[in-house]
Amino acid sequence: VLSPEETKKLYPLMNVDDLYGTLYSPGDGTVDPAGFCTALTRAATARGAKVIEKCPVVGIETRVDDFGTRRVSGVQTAAGMISTKALINCTGAWAPSIGAMVGVPVPLVAMKHAYVVTNRIEGIQNMPNVRDHDLSLYLRLQGDALSVGGYEPNPIFIDQLPEDFAFGLFDLDWDVFGTHIESGIHRVPVLEQTGIKSTVCGPESFTADHKPLLGEEPSLRGFFHGCGFNSLGMNGGGGCGRELAAWVLQGRPNLDMYGYDIRRFSPLLTKDPKWIRERSHESYVKNYSIVYPNDEPLASRNMRKDPLHEVLSEAGCIFQERLGWERPGWFAKDGPAPALTYDYYGSYGNEKHKGYTYADKLNLDYTFDFPGHHNIIKDECLSCRKDAAIFNMSYFGKFYITGPDAQAAVDFIFSNNMQKPEGSTIYTCMLNSRGMVEADLTVSVIAPGAGSPCDPKFDGHGFYIAAAGASANHCLAHIRSVVQDKKFEVSIADESETMGMLSIQGPKSRELLQSLTDSDLSDPSFPFSTNKVITFAGHKVRALRLTFVGEMGWELHIPSASCVPVYTAIIQAGKAFGLVNAGYRAIDSLSMEKGYKHWHADLRMEDTPLEAGLAFTCKLKSDTDFLGRQALERQKAAGLHKRIACFTVDEHVPLHGLEAIWRDDEVVGFTRRGEYGFALGKSLAYGYVKRPVGGPVSPEYLASGSYWLESLGRKFKATFHPKPPFDPANKRVRGVYDEPLPCDR
Numbered sequence: 001v002l003s004p005e006e007t008k009k010l011y012p013l014m015n016v017d018d019l020y021g022t023l024y025s026p027g028d029g030t031v032d033p034a035g036f037c038t039a040l041t042r043a044a045t046a047r048g049a050k051v052i053e054k055c056p057v058v059g060i061e062t063r064v065d066d067f068g069t070r071r072v073s074g075v076q077t078a079a080g081m082i083s084t085k086a087l088i089n090c091t092g093a094w095a096p097s098i099g100a101m102v103g104v105p106v107p108l109v110a111m112k113h114a115y116v117v118t119n120r121i122e123g124i125q126n127m128p129n130v131r132d133h134d135l136s137l138y139l140r141l142q143g144d145a146l147s148v149g150g151y152e153p154n155p156i157f158i159d160q161l162p163e164d165f166a167f168g169l170f171d172l173d174w175d176v177f178g179t180h181i182e183s184g185i186h187r188v189p190v191l192e193q194t195g196i197k198s199t200v201c202g203p204e205s206f207t208a209d210h211k212p213l214l215g216e217e218p219s220l221r222g223f224f225h226g227c228g229f230n231s232l233g234m235n236g237g238g239g240c241g242r243e244l245a246a247w248v249l250q251g252r253p254n255l256d257m258y259g260y261d262i263r264r265f266s267p268l269l270t271k272d273p274k275w276i277r278e279r280s281h282e283s284y285v286k287n288y289s290i291v292y293p294n295d296e297p298l299a300s301r302n303m304r305k306d307p308l309h310e311v312l313s314e315a316g317c318i319f320q321e322r323l324g325w326e327r328p329g330w331f332a333k334d335g336p337a338p339a340l341t342y343d344y345y346g347s348y349g350n351e352k353h354k355g356y357t358y359a360d361k362l363n364l365d366y367t368f369d370f371p372g373h374h375n376i377i378k379d380e381c382l383s384c385r386k387d388a389a390i391f392n393m394s395y396f397g398k399f400y401i402t403g404p405d406a407q408a409a410v411d412f413i414f415s416n417n418m419q420k421p422e423g424s425t426i427y428t429c430m431l432n433s434r435g436m437v438e439a440d441l442t443v444s445v446i447a448p449g450a451g452s453p454c455d456p457k458f459d460g461h462g463f464y465i466a467a468a469g470a471s472a473n474h475c476l477a478h479i480r481s482v483v484q485d486k487k488f489e490v491s492i493a494d495e496s497e498t499m500g501m502l503s504i505q506g507p508k509s510r511e512l513l514q515s516l517t518d519s520d521l522s523d524p525s526f527p528f529s530t531n532k533v534i535t536f537a538g539h540k541v542r543a544l545r546l547t548f549v550g551e552m553g554w555e556l557h558i559p560s561a562s563c564v565p566v567y568t569a570i571i572q573a574g575k576a577f578g579l580v581n582a583g584y585r586a587i588d589s590l591s592m593e594k595g596y597k598h599w600h601a602d603l604r605m606e607d608t609p610l611e612a613g614l615a616f617t618c619k620l621k622s623d624t625d626f627l628g629r630q631a632l633e634r635q636k637a638a639g640l641h642k643r644i645a646c647f648t649v650d651e652h653v654p655l656h657g658l659e660a661i662w663r664d665d666e667v668v669g670f671t672r673r674g675e676y677g678f679a680l681g682k683s684l685a686y687g688y689v690k691r692p693v694g695g696p697v698s699p700e701y702l703a704s705g706s707y708w709l710e711s712l713g714r715k716f717k718a719t720f721h722p723k724p725p726f727d728p729a730n731k732r733v734r735g736v737y738d739e740p741l742p743c744d745r
Contacts, residue, residue: 001021001024004019004021007019007024010128011128011130012123013121013127013189014188015186026128028128028129031234040237040238055077055078055079057077057098058076059076060074060076060098060101061073061075062220069221070219070221071085072086072087072222073222086223087222088225089224089227090227092229095108095205095213095228097163103219103220104217105270106228107207107228107265107276108205108206108207108213109205109281110157110204111157111205111284112156112158113155113202114149114199114201115147115148115199116147116200117198117200118145118196119195121144121145126141130187132183133288135150137149137150139187139188145197146184148181148191149180150179150180150183150288151285151288152177152180152285153285153346153347154344155284156176161203204230204231205227206228206280207280208265208269208279208280209283210230210284211259211260212226212228212229212236212240213228213262214240214244214261215253218476218481221481221484224247224248225262226241230284230287243257251481251485252433252434255606258600263474264323264473266323266324268303269323275300275303278342278344279299279300281299281344282297282299292365292366292367293368293657294362294366294371295366300324300342303325304325306392306563307560307564308392308563308567311567311568312581315581316332316333316335316336316337316581317331317332318332318337318361318583319338320584323470323472323473327392327469327583327584328583330582330583330585330586331581332361338358340358377585377589378678380580380581381678382678382679383580383582384505384506384549384580384586384590385741386506387507387577388504388507388578388579389549389579389581389582390571390581391504393469393548394499395470395472396467396469396496396501397468397469398466398499398501398557399492399493400462400463400491401492402491403458403460403489404490405490406461406463407419407461410463412486412626413430414428414429414626415430415618416617419624422446422447424529424530425443425531426442427440427617428441428442428443428617429618430475431609431631431632432627433628435628435632436607436631437599437603437604437608438474439468439471439475440597440603441475442466442544444465445462445463446462446463446464450540452559454557455542464531464542464557465479466501470600476492482627498559499559500557500563501556501558502567502570503546503553503554503555504553505547505549506552507732507737508577508578509552509554512574513536515573516573517534517535517537519543523734526543528545528733528734529545529546536556536566537569538569539565540562541557541559543555543556549586549590549591549594549596550596550732551732588675589678592675594724595613595686595723595724597612602644602686607644608631608632610632610640611643611644613644620632638696640697641691642697643689645669645689645721646685646721647661647687647721648677648683648719648721649682649684649709654683659671659687659711660709661718662707662709662710663689663705663707664705668689669687669688669689671685671709672686672687672688678743680725680743681743684725689702703720705720726742
């Protein structure tokens with residue numbers, strides 16, 4: 001980090017009057033695009049690849065196999081048919097038209113993206129490249145001149161891109177691009193006296209979250225996405241190409257690519273042009289914006305709303321968006337603050353929202369310090385720990401697996417023991433062939449029912465899966481792909497849109513819920529990790545005794561039409577028990593205190609259950625085969641080269657994840673997730689520890705070191721915990737409340 005004075009010395013032509021400082025990365029460099037592409041092409045052809053130019057694709061052939069699965073079978077070109085089981089759509093801004101040939105939506109938009117090259121500038125040689133995030137501007141050295149570009153608030157959308165425009169350029173619209181010239185002059189004033197040598201304005205593809213679209217299309221096996229690089233194709237093309245090759249050849253990439261995987265989006269969204277356009281615009285405009293820990297989009301909100309959305313909004317709910325769903329983040333105490341229609345930040349003739357309460361509340365939390373609503377989250381957390389809280393978790397994915405091979409399918413797909421009696425609920429992982437965690441979720445063994453969404457009719461064995469909503473499409477796609485590959489004869493029903501889900505947690509949850517049902521909720525009748533269909537407040541629901549927060553509690557899985565009356569009954573009865581509404585910001589804190597894992601944070605596709613402390617979810621002591629078993633057995637025999645570890649920090653400092661973990665005087669890893677634990681009264685974080693020189697990491701190695709966490713350039717003394725620091729004996733989930741909270745001692 002350089003001071004303005006140091007920056008001026010390094011870059012004499014820069015105006016530093018309004019700068020607090022700059023970040024200098026002397027190890028960064030530039031790549032010549034033409035030379036880079038040539039090098040990759042030569043390497044590929046040397047290994048047997050063929051490059052055929054001027055050979056347009058005119059059609060894609062598909063077939064339906066004996067089990068009803070649609071698969072790619074060939075590509076029709078102007079020069080003839082190429083028979084193949086796999087194709088990768090790497091056609092950039094033209095990718096949607098390729099997808100349309102086989103009914104596959106490709107969620108990207110084409111925009112005009114431009115830069116200009118200046119005339120020669122005296123003294124610019126050997127200057128660093130510059131990114132000014134406040135001005136959304138870049139200044140890239142090009143010989144003795146500068147390339148000037150950026151991300152304007154009103155990019156020009158291209159609704160129809162000519163097929164023969166692959167090497168074409170547009171005339172530059174100076175009314176749109178002018179903002180970058182003004183910003184460039186502000187940062188490097190000599191530009192005001194410098195002419196423009198050339199302009200470059202071409203079509204570029206942009207996506208809803210400013211990340212590429214990669215991986216196999218769930219609706220068409222063998223159709224792989226490899227597009228939507230958001231003007232970062234040179235940056236990420238080589239690595240993404242390597243991972244795509246592994247994806248095609250072995251079914252999954254070698255690295256955790258979920259952030260780029262097409263399955264991160266719901267198919268309900270990828271075919272919605274409004275969502276694609278609005279979200280792609282916002283991601284373009286915010287490309288250089290600081291990404292804060294609690295950042296939320298403003299574009300295309302309210303795309304998927306559960307039955308409780310309106311009543312919770314009236315209760316002051318501040319919603320988060322995940323996979324298009326509006327889910328409760330936290331509850332304001334000063335009335336409703338709904339997310340409004342997207343105003344395009346005032347561009348394209350739209351009037352920018354004024355007095356936008358929702359956006360104002362978000363802005364109070366946009367900090368790397370403790371957020372502005374820290375104390376509200378505290379109240380929700382401690383109410384759950386001391387009395388009771390109700391969480392609307394309706395955005396969860398909810399699936400049924402039934403049919404002749406249902407038992408065999410779940411035995412193979414899920415790592416935990418599925419040979420359990422009806423009424424059991426099992427926490428488990430799904431793995432891939434490399435033993436890496438594809439998801440963690442719950443599976444309930446159910447009996448044939450009466451025919452409602454929460455109690456379906458079927459013959460034989462039946463299983464009900466509840467998966468976190470943010471990754472629900474990924475989970476469902478993984479289940480379906482394994483079923484297709486193994487040719488299991490099962491039916492998979494997605495009831496995510498037809499059922500809601502309420503979780504009531506806390507010491508008083510049983511007494512509260514018992515007042516609304518005749519079913520016995522006592523431990524002998526309704527123990528932990530079981531489920532029943534019961535009548536609750538006059539409505540049939542499936543109740544699961546589970547917790548995501550480390551308290552005694554139940555989940556109620558409710559047909560949509562019954563959600564509001566059931567919720568209303570609980571709220572009314574809850575007044576006598578101190579019940580509060582609570583959101584996912586509270587869940588994040590509560591779950592971390594208890595050591596519960598969040599997928600794609602504590603658990604990713606680069607982690608195994610053994611490394612994550614979830615060996616209990618793997619039936620390795622049985623003879624039952626399951627996906628990833630052989631990889632886990634090899635890892636167990638060789639020893640774990642990383643292990644998850646829990647740390648607390650006594651100093652009052654926020655932790656967000658990605659803090660360096662110091663053991664003695666060496667960095668041994670980085671945290672994955674950090675939160676403040678209100679019942680503990682301190683910050684805590686989880687991360688994976690490796691030996692710097694390699695080799696197995698034993699529990700003794702973890703316990704023997706002295707630790708610090710480095711946050712924002714400062715190191716804080718940390719305490720390692722071999723078990724979760726909150727309720728390590730698991731008393732509270734069993735309804736045993738015989739000890740005060742740590743914060744009350």
